Amino acid sequence: MRYAAQRLVQFVLVFVVVTFIVMVATRIGSDDPARDLAGGLVSDAQIEQVKQDYPYLDKPLVVQYGYWLKDFVTGEWGKSYAASETVVDMFQQRMPSTAFIAFWAVVLGLLIAVPIGVYAAYRRDRAFDRVSGFSSFGVISMPPLVIAVLLLYLVVVRYGVFPTVGRSRYVAPWDNPIEHFKNFFIPALTLGLGLGAVWSRLLRADMILTLQSDAVMMARAKGISPQRVLWVHALRASILSLMTSVALQMSALLGGAVVAEQFFGPKGLGERLLIALQQNDLLIIQAITAIITVFVVFANFLVDLLYAVVDPRIRLARTLG
Amino acid sequence: MAETLPSITGTTAAIAPVGVAEPTRRRRLPSLGVGFGVLWLATLVILTVFAGNLPFVRLPTQAVNGASNYALGPSSDFWFGSDRLGRDVFARCVYGARISLIIAVSSIVVGLLVGTALGMICGYFRGWIDRFISVFVDALLAFPAIIFAALLVGRAKALRQSEIEVLGFGFGWFNNTWAISAVFSLLAIAPITRIVRAQTLSLSQREYVLAARSLGARTPRVLLREILPNVVPALVSVMFTGVAILLAAEAGLAFLGYSVEPPKASWGLMVTENREFIEEAWWATLFPCVMLFLTVLSFNLIGDRVARRFDVREAAL
C-alpha cells in the first residue's frame, strides 16, 4: 500500500495548494479581512466580534492558513456573519441540489455514451458511426451555456412540463420522484449531453482498439457470440478509461454545475458560492472551494487506486517499491 | 517509476506523441469541416477588424429610435433584430466577437509561451523542479476553472477600487477585459505545461537528443533545436482547441456575472442579458449563441484536423 500512501500524500499536497491559492486570491485588493469575514456592510461592533473570534487575522497569510486548515480538519467550519448561517447548515441545505445535478449528469452522460459509443465502434464507418461522430463533435463544440439556451428554447418554453429559467427548486427523490425529475432533468441534461458526447467518442476509440486486440480475436475464435464479446469482454476492458475520464471531468462537471444551477436552478452550492464571491464572504468561499477540491481530488485518488489494482504494470511497480 | 504512473488527473491527459493512427475514417469530412472553419473564422476576423469601417455594422452601444424593447425581429435592416435597449444585435455580435476573440487568443498565446517553457523544464530536468511545478499544475487542474476565474475577476474589481499601488502605479486601468485575459492565461498554462511536459519526457529519451548531447550541444540548444520543433505540432492543435475552450469559458463566466463591463458586449454577456425574454425575442439570445457555437466549432474542427495531420492524440485539455 506504499503506492496508495504516495498518491495520498500527493493529493493532500494538491488540496493544500488549492485552498492556499484560494485564500490568497480572496485577499487580493482587500485591506480589511475582518470586514470581509463579517460580510461587508456591518457595524463596527460586529467587526470587533469577528476580530475576537478570529484573533489571527492580522498575522501573515501562511499563519492564517494554518489556523484555517486546523479548523477545517477538526470540523470547526464556523459561520457566515453576513448571512448568519453556519457553514454546516449551509452545506446541509445546499449540497443535495448540486450533488443531484452532478450525479444525474453523470448518469445521463453514461446512458447516452455507452450505447452510442459501443454501437459506433461495432458498426465502424457505417452510417450510424458517421452520424453519431458528427453530432458528438457538434455537441462538444457547444459550451454549456449554449446547450442551456437551446434546452430552454426548444424544450422548456415549448412544453410546460419543466420549470422555466431559475424556477427549478430542490425536491428530494424520495419525497416526490416526479417533481424531482421535473426539477432536475433539464439542468442535469445540460451537463449530461456534453459528457455523453465526450464519453461516446472516447468509448468508441477505445472499443475499436479493444475489438482489434488479440484477446477479442481469441474470444471470437473460442465461439463466444459477437454480442457477448462486444458487451461483456470489450466493454469491460474499456470501463477503466471511462472511469478515468469521469474523474478527469469531475472539476469541469462541478464548474458546469454552477452554470446550470444559476441558469435553471435548483439553487445549490454554486449559487451560494456566487453570492459569497460577491460579498467576499471568506469563510463560505473557503469552505465551498475546499469541499469541491476534496471531491475532485478524492475521485482522482479512487481512479488511481483502481488503476493500481487493475493494471499489472502499476501493481508490479508497487511490489518493487 | 514516477513517470510511468498516472499523474493526478490521469494518464490520458497526456498526449501520446505517436498515437494510434486514426485510420481513414471520415477522410472527406474533415477537409470539408476545415474549409468551413477557415471560412467562418476569416469572415469573423474581417468583420471584427473592420467593424468600424463597414457601413452595415452599427455602433454596438447606440440605441436606435423605435427599436427598443425587442421591437424588431430579424429583418433586412436589422439582420439579427434589436435588443431590449434598441441596440442592433448584429452589431453587438460583431463587437462581442472582437472582445471574446481578443481575450481567448491573447490568453492562449501567453499560456503557450509560459506553459511550453515550464513544460519543457519539467520534462527535461525532472527532479525537484518538476515536482514543484507539477504540484501547482495539478492544483490548477483539480479545481473548477470557472469558479477560480470568477473569484479572481471579482477580486480584480476590488483591486481596481482599492488604493493599492505597485511600483507607484495603481490598478485603475485593470478592467475586466484585462482581468479575464490574465486569469485565462493562468488557467491555460496548467494544461499546456502538462502536455508539453509529457511530450518532453518522451522526446528526451529519443536517441537524437542523446546524439545532440554527445556532439556537445548545450542544454538550451538541445531544448530549442531538438525538442521544441517536435513539440510544436501538438501545440498548434492545442492552440486551436484551447481557443475554443476559452471562448466557451468566457461565455460561462459572463453568464455568472463576471464579464466585460456593460455597455461593452461579449457573446456570453448578450445571452445573459436577454435569456429571460427568450419567449418574446428569441433572436437576441439565439444569435449570439449561434455565433459562439460556430466559432467554437470552427476552432475545434481546425484543431482536430491539425491533431490528425500530425498524429497527435489528446484525451483531455
Added chain:
Amino acid sequence: MAGTGKAHLSDDGDVLLRVEDLVVEFPVGRTGLVVNAVSGISLDVRTGETLGLVGESGCGKSTTGRAIMQLPRPTSGSVTFEGRQLTTMSTSDMREARTRMQMIFQDPISSLNPRRKVRDIVMEPLNIWKRGTAPERGDVVDRTLEEVGIDPMRAAESQPHQFSGGQCQRISIARSLVLDPSLIICDEPVSALDVSVQAQVLNLLEDLKARHGLTLMFIAHDLAVVKNISDRVAVMYLGKLCEVAPSDELYRIPAHPYTNVLLASIPVPDPSAQPAAVVEVIGEPPSPVLPPAGCRFHPRCSNAQDRCRQEEPQLRSIGPGHFVACHFPVHDGTEAVAVRAPVSSN
C-alpha cells in the same frame, strides 16, 4: 562469472580509452532501490583496434557505452580517453574532450530528429562548435555524406523519414564523422536493420575505419555480427565482464560457461549439424535490482558449485590476451577443449 579485476588491462602506451571500475546505478522510482546496470567494469581499447562488447539484452552493454560518453555520468569509476580523465573533468571541458569520441545508436529512425533536414542534422556538430566558415562547413558535410553513400543534394531537401533504415544509419555515421573523432562507439548499429543491409553498413564502417584511422567500440547482442568486425571481444553478463579474448580465440575456445551458451545459440546454417548437447542455460536473467551473490551467473550455470554462490570470481589470464572471470572455466587455456560451440570450426 561476473568478474571484476583488471588483470586484462594492457600497459601499452597506445591505449586510446581506458575504463576502470565503471559503475552505473539507476534509482527505481523513489523507492530507494537501485538498478545495478553496470557493476564495476574495466576495459581498454587500443588505438586502431575494434573492441566488441557483447551480452544479452539488459546486461548493461549500452549503458556502458553511454557511461563512457558520460551520458549520464557514471556513478563511480574512471574513464580515461586520449590520456585525459573524463570522469573528473568539468562539464564544459568534458564537452570539448568528448568531440573526439562519437556514438552511433541502434534505432536509425529515433537517432535522427524527424523535423530537421538531413543535411542540417549532419552539419549540426560543426554549427555547435562553430568550426570554419559556412561554405567550409558545407564542403565538409557534402564530402562526408558522399563518403557514406548519401546524395548531398537529396539530403539538403529531405527529412529522415524519407530515407530507409540503412540510409538513416549512414546519415548517423556521417554525423559522427564530421567532427573528425578518433573513437566511435557503435551501439548495436545494425541490429535494427535487415540482414541484407547489415553487411553493407558493416563494410562501410570497416572502410571508414581504415580511411580515417578510427578506433571502434562495437556493442551488439549478436555474436555473429561482432565476430567478423572485432579484433577483441568482451562478453558481459548482468553488469559484469565474463571473458575478454581475441576474437578468433573467443570463438574457437570459449572458456566461460556463459560465452559457451552464447556461442551455442548462434544458428548454424547446416541442417545436418548436431546440436551441442552439453550446453544449456537455466531460466531467465535475474533482476539487476537484486543481483545474485557471488558469481552473478551461478543461478543459470550448469557448472555452478558452492564456491560460485559465495565468492565472486576475478578476471584472470588463461592465455595470451585471453582472460576469464570464472572459478571453473570450461578450459583453462592449456588443455584440449572439452566442450565447445558448434561454430568452433572458424
